[in-house]
Amino acid sequence: MPETAAQITEMIIIAIIYLGIFSVAGLFLVFMERRVAAWFQLRIGPNRVGYQGLLQTMADALKLVSKELTGTVKADKFLYNLAPYFVIISSLMALGLIPFSKSFQAFDINIGIFFLIAVSSIGVIGILLGGWASNNKYSLIGAMRSGVQTISYELSVGLSLLTMVLLTGSLQLSEMVEVQKHGWLILQGHIPAVIAFMVFMIAGTAETNRAPFDMVEAESELGAGFHTEYSGMKFAYFFLAEFINMFIIAAIATTVFFGAWLSPFGITESLPWLGIIWFLIKTFALVFLMMWFRWTFPRLRVDQLLTLEWKYLLPINLVNIVVMALIVWQKLTIQF
Amino acid sequence: MTNAALKELIGSWFPNPEVPVDDKPEKGISEVQEPQEPQPSSLLEFTEEGSEFLNIIVPATHLHALMLKLKTHPDTHFNYLFCLTGMDWEPALGVVYHLESTEHRHMVVVKVKTEDRDNPNFDSVSDIWRTAEFHEREVYDFFGIKFNNHPNLKRLFLTDEWDGFPLRKDYVDDINMVIK
Amino acid sequence: MQETTTINNFKSEEYFINMGPQHPATHGVLRLLLTIDGEIIKKVEPDLGYIHRSIEKMCERDSYQQIVHLTDRMDYLSSHINNEAVCLTVEKALELEVPDRVKVIRTIIGELTRIASHCLWWGVMGMDVGALTTYFYGFRDREMINDIFEETCGARLTMNYNVPGGLMWDIHPNFVNRVKKFIVHFKTKIPEFDRLLTENIIFQKRTKGVGVLSKEDAISFGASGPVARASGYSCDVRKYHPYSALDKVTFTEALQTQGDTFARYVVRIQELWESLSIVEQLIDNIPEGEHRVATNAVIKLPKGEYYQKVETARGELGVYVVSTGTKNPYRLKFRSPGFSNLSLLNHIAVGGKIGDLVATMATLDLVIPDIDR
Amino acid sequence: MSVTGKYFLNSRKGAITQQYPDNRDTLKMFERFRGEVIMPHDENNEHACTGCQKCEIACPNGSIEIIWDRGIDEYSGKKRKKIDKFVYHLSLCTMCGLCIDVCPTDAIKWGQNFENSVYDRTKLTRVLNKPDSKLRAGIED
Numbered sequence A: 001m002p003e004t005a006a007q008i009t010e011m012i013i014i015a016i017i018y019l020g021i022f023s024v025a026g027l028f029l030v031f032m033e034r035r036v037a038a039w040f041q042l043r044i045g046p047n048r049v050g051y052q053g054l055l056q057t058m059a060d061a062l063k064l065v066s067k068e069l070t071g072t073v074k075a076d077k078f079l080y081n082l083a084p085y086f087v088i089i090s091s092l093m094a095l096g097l098i099p100f101s102k103s104f105q106a107f108d109i110n111i112g113i114f115f116l117i118a119v120s121s122i123g124v125i126g127i128l129l130g131g132w133a134s135n136n137k138y139s140l141i142g143a144m145r146s147g148v149q150t151i152s153y154e155l156s157v158g159l160s161l162l163t164m165v166l167l168t169g170s171l172q173l174s175e176m177v178e179v180q181k182h183g184w185l186i187l188q189g190h191i192p193a194v195i196a197f198m199v200f201m202i203a204g205t206a207e208t209n210r211a212p213f214d215m216v217e218a219e220s221e222l223g224a225g226f227h228t229e230y231s232g233m234k235f236a237y238f239f240l241a242e243f244i245n246m247f248i249i250a251a252i253a254t255t256v257f258f259g260a261w262l263s264p265f266g267i268t269e270s271l272p273w274l275g276i277i278w279f280l281i282k283t284f285a286l287v288f289l290m291m292w293f294r295w296t297f298p299r300l301r302v303d304q305l306l307t308l309e310w311k312y313l314l315p316i317n318l319v320n321i322v323v324m325a326l327i328v329w330q331k332l333t334i335q336f
Numbered sequence B: 001m002t003n004a005a006l007k008e009l010i011g012s013w014f015p016n017p018e019v020p021v022d023d024k025p026e027k028g029i030s031e032v033q034e035p036q037e038p039q040p041s042s043l044l045e046f047t048e049e050g051s052e053f054l055n056i057i058v059p060a061t062h063l064h065a066l067m068l069k070l071k072t073h074p075d076t077h078f079n080y081l082f083c084l085t086g087m088d089w090e091p092a093l094g095v096v097y098h099l100e101s102t103e104h105r106h107m108v109v110v111k112v113k114t115e116d117r118d119n120p121n122f123d124s125v126s127d128i129w130r131t132a133e134f135h136e137r138e139v140y141d142f143f144g145i146k147f148n149n150h151p152n153l154k155r156l157f158l159t160d161e162w163d164g165f166p167l168r169k170d171y172v173d174d175i176n177m178v179i180k
Numbered sequence C: 001m002q003e004t005t006t007i008n009n010f011k012s013e014e015y016f017i018n019m020g021p022q023h024p025a026t027h028g029v030l031r032l033l034l035t036i037d038g039e040i041i042k043k044v045e046p047d048l049g050y051i052h053r054s055i056e057k058m059c060e061r062d063s064y065q066q067i068v069h070l071t072d073r074m075d076y077l078s079s080h081i082n083n084e085a086v087c088l089t090v091e092k093a094l095e096l097e098v099p100d101r102v103k104v105i106r107t108i109i110g111e112l113t114r115i116a117s118h119c120l121w122w123g124v125m126g127m128d129v130g131a132l133t134t135y136f137y138g139f140r141d142r143e144m145i146n147d148i149f150e151e152t153c154g155a156r157l158t159m160n161y162n163v164p165g166g167l168m169w170d171i172h173p174n175f176v177n178r179v180k181k182f183i184v185h186f187k188t189k190i191p192e193f194d195r196l197l198t199e200n201i202i203f204q205k206r207t208k209g210v211g212v213l214s215k216e217d218a219i220s221f222g223a224s225g226p227v228a229r230a231s232g233y234s235c236d237v238r239k240y241h242p243y244s245a246l247d248k249v250t251f252t253e254a255l256q257t258q259g260d261t262f263a264r265y266v267v268r269i270q271e272l273w274e275s276l277s278i279v280e281q282l283i284d285n286i287p288e289g290e291h292r293v294a295t296n297a298v299i300k301l302p303k304g305e306y307y308q309k310v311e312t313a314r315g316e317l318g319v320y321v322v323s324t325g326t327k328n329p330y331r332l333k334f335r336s337p338g339f340s341n342l343s344l345l346n347h348i349a350v351g352g353k354i355g356d357l358v359a360t361m362a363t364l365d366l367v368i369p370d371i372d373r
Numbered sequence D: 001m002s003v004t005g006k007y008f009l010n011s012r013k014g015a016i017t018q019q020y021p022d023n024r025d026t027l028k029m030f031e032r033f034r035g036e037v038i039m040p041h042d043e044n045n046e047h048a049c050t051g052c053q054k055c056e057i058a059c060p061n062g063s064i065e066i067i068w069d070r071g072i073d074e075y076s077g078k079k080r081k082k083i084d085k086f087v088y089h090l091s092l093c094t095m096c097g098l099c100i101d102v103c104p105t106d107a108i109k110w111g112q113n114f115e116n117s118v119y120d121r122t123k124l125t126r127v128l129n130k131p132d133s134k135l136r137a138g139i140e141d
Helices: A003-040 A056-066 A077-095 A112-120 A123-133 A137-168 A173-182 A190-207 A232-257 A272-296 A302-330 B003-011 B029-033 B060-072 B132-143 C055-059 C064-072 C076-094 C100-128 C133-153 C175-198 C201-207 C215-220 C261-283 C337-343 C345-349 C354-364 D002-009 D020-024 D054-058 D098-102
Strands: B045-047 B054-058 B080-088 B093-100 B107-114 B121-123 B146-148 C014-019 C031-037 C040-047 C304-311 C316-323 C331-335 D036-038 D064-072 D079-089 D109-111 D125-127
Touching: A003 A056, A003 A077, A003 A232, A003 A272, A056 A232, A077 A112, A077 A123, A077 A232, A112 A137, A112 A173, A112 A232, A123 A137, A123 A232, A137 A173, A137 A190, A137 A232, A137 A302, A137 C014, A173 A232, A190 A232, A190 A272, A190 A302, A232 A272, A302 C201, B003 B054, B003 B060, B054 B060, B060 B107, B060 B121, B080 B132, B080 C316, B080 C331, B093 C316, B107 B121, B132 B146, B132 C337, C031 C354, C040 C345, C040 C354, C055 C064, C055 C331, C064 C076, C064 D098, C076 C100, C076 C304, C076 C316, C100 C133, C100 C175, C100 C261, C100 C354, C133 C175, C175 C201, C175 C261, C201 C261, C201 C354, C261 C354, C331 C337, C337 C345, C337 C354, C345 C354, D054 D064, D054 D098
Parallel strands: B054 B107, B121 B146
Antiparallel strands: B045 B054, B080 B093, B093 B107, C014 C031, C031 C040, C304 C316, C316 C331, D036 D109, D064 D079, D079 D125
16 A cells, blocks of 8 residues: 555544544534533433433434424525534534543644634634524624624733743643643643643633523523524534534643643553543543533523723733742742 | 692682683582583583592683692692593593593592684693693594694504594494494 | 604603513513603503403303303412302302301412412513523512412412302322422522512612502502502402401412502512411411302392402402302403402602513503403 | 532432333322312212303403303202313313312312323323212202
């Protein structure tokens, strides 16, 4: 087999594996959200299909696939159909960078973090397109809110990650993890790192359009926001992408703040394959935290959302970067 | 204020031009019942029969002036219009206003009537009590009573093309109405 | 700013949007015609009548016993209080003195209805501002009350427990125990309500200073109930015109002066405490006696006009009966609290955002069948 | 968050869900529950309805129709009213309870069945007295 063909085959195989991960993770996250929400709300949650309802989301996905695709007559058909793919492809691309373990990472480029931030903000184009092309006023309001929100909170995500990059000195994800062998970054950077983590979680929740920042959907205000006019599998793409984005935000936080696949205090250093388990445990803990937010807090108003970003998070972030720089300069980091 | 005091006060606002003011004492209920009696000293009719409140029956021309006075006069100060009812007395159409003063906590009922069934017409009180805006729309909707100077007088519950005024006694709808 | 063009009364930046009749925030089939400039609301115009059943016309053909069950279908969240209003009117007209036992039971169930209604409102309020979990907590407590009702009255929502002259049945033997259990349970839950929503900083930011209604406007718009009391207008019918056993209990009227959405919220939470204390005062002192006095099978009210007001969970409900002495009322008018409260929506929502409108509407606590009678 | 967190941890025992079709056997309605109007018959296939039509008058919606006849009462030998069919339109019924309240002989009662939905509208019109049933002895208006 010629080398290029082999490479292409390899890429295809990897792509298929990632697609599998994508769908399984997405479906599991949906299921987890439903169960967690149910437990918060004195309910039982889906427990009929499969063991403890594990196959419930599979059944739902099947139902969605088999449903009719409806749309408005005056919609811009091309953009309308294109929008879900934007959203889902951007989140799929971001997934490729996540270092599940030392050897399990699709591509480890030297601008890893930068690429993640860049890619994850493409998704908003899909939302804007979807809202615009649906020819629905509620969708349009939702899409505009989404644009405003994502552009604002992109800054905080970037800056809070930049704070941590000061510590590692590299944008490459694998190197960032290597640095954390001497203590997770949230410990190394202590106070500014904790602040950066908090800012990142808030901004990350906002960027994935989840409650309490679900201005975009805001079902009590806008019906369903930008995907009001979508149905069947196209709706499912949006839905799935939302959950994958949540997973990605949690995964980035795990990588940058909690040492990715590294076990706490190196207790399972000798068993490298356990890394993936550690990674998933940490990620799902953060995902759970985001779900906890969602099922507890009321939604912000759109102007308050912007106030929070521009008047509070951004200045805090900027100060935080300076503090972090001072700490790195004075070598005040905690290292084991 | 007691009903009698209210009656004294309110009655003095609209003296009957045909009767000298200090000529006759007010007779109250009996005058309403028997129109052959001598002219009352006020343009307003008062009655307390069959009701726990003081009822004032006012000619349509004086409705708005009376209402404004009732609201603004410091002794009456009826600032809370809590019920506005359209009525079909057969043949007369009318409106019943229930007023309360949040300061003095007394209540009064004002009634206004018209015999004109085809084009009943009263002055709107929505500039005095803003709640009347919706209530008058409801009355217009069900009784077809028009209110002059109402800011937005159109059907509230029924569709614009609805034919007839359902709460009138002579309204017939063979399909939707079940008569027992 | 450049000159704006105006077409059909719309400025070029403004556009028109339909909120409802099937919108999650309108809680029923209320349709609001919004004129919006971006996110800012310029005008709200309610469009009603989607479920108008003309109950007033139906009442003109029904006997007085039959009217009672129609009032269940008006404000279905405080159906018992609606029933009570009609029964009180009929009893007033007939000059019928009902036994003390009936009065006390009516008041207890009325206050429980109020608690149930406010529980539902609290859950839905949380949901409207985006906190979905409140819905289930509110419904859990409401469910306990509904079980009590079901055991005693036979139905959970449209109870029709009152008849002119008393109650349809005596209370169930378990009633007192269950209510006591509920009081103990609910006392631990209201602080939880507070912790979950009232003290939440996002919630306070969403509601404080939003939809401000001044006292003068509240009176002029005929507001009643918690909406008016949040503006500082003391209007509790239970205080000023006590009916049933309400003159025997002591309670303070919940009053706030800010008049904003948060004040309306706080008033309702306070009312939960008030109603609970009223129930607590009465539940041990249900006097023995008949649960009903006999009336004629055909009730004919004496000629005249009768007006009775009661305080439902939403405000002042008035029943205005005009009788000509026959077995049917000549004209029956329900002065529903929601109708007047809805009329002020345009006044307080203009200038706010869409999110504000939703929060404001949630605290007006509109029940659409009450408006579309 | 503390409130929701507490409920999350106690979710096992705190769930208030009624798993409805599964708990059909254990689900018991209260005895006063107003599900539908029924006419109890005893073991001799006898009911207590004298056909006085008070319920028919009391019903606000016309959901009760009594088709009656005059016949010889076999216990007393007198000629009196007898019901032929007690027709009950469940589709019109609002469960107000006035008919049961007004019934002088307690011939009709509330049934606790709440699963009232059927596939065919005609099934909602019921004849409450069983075929060949007759009036119990000693029941007078």
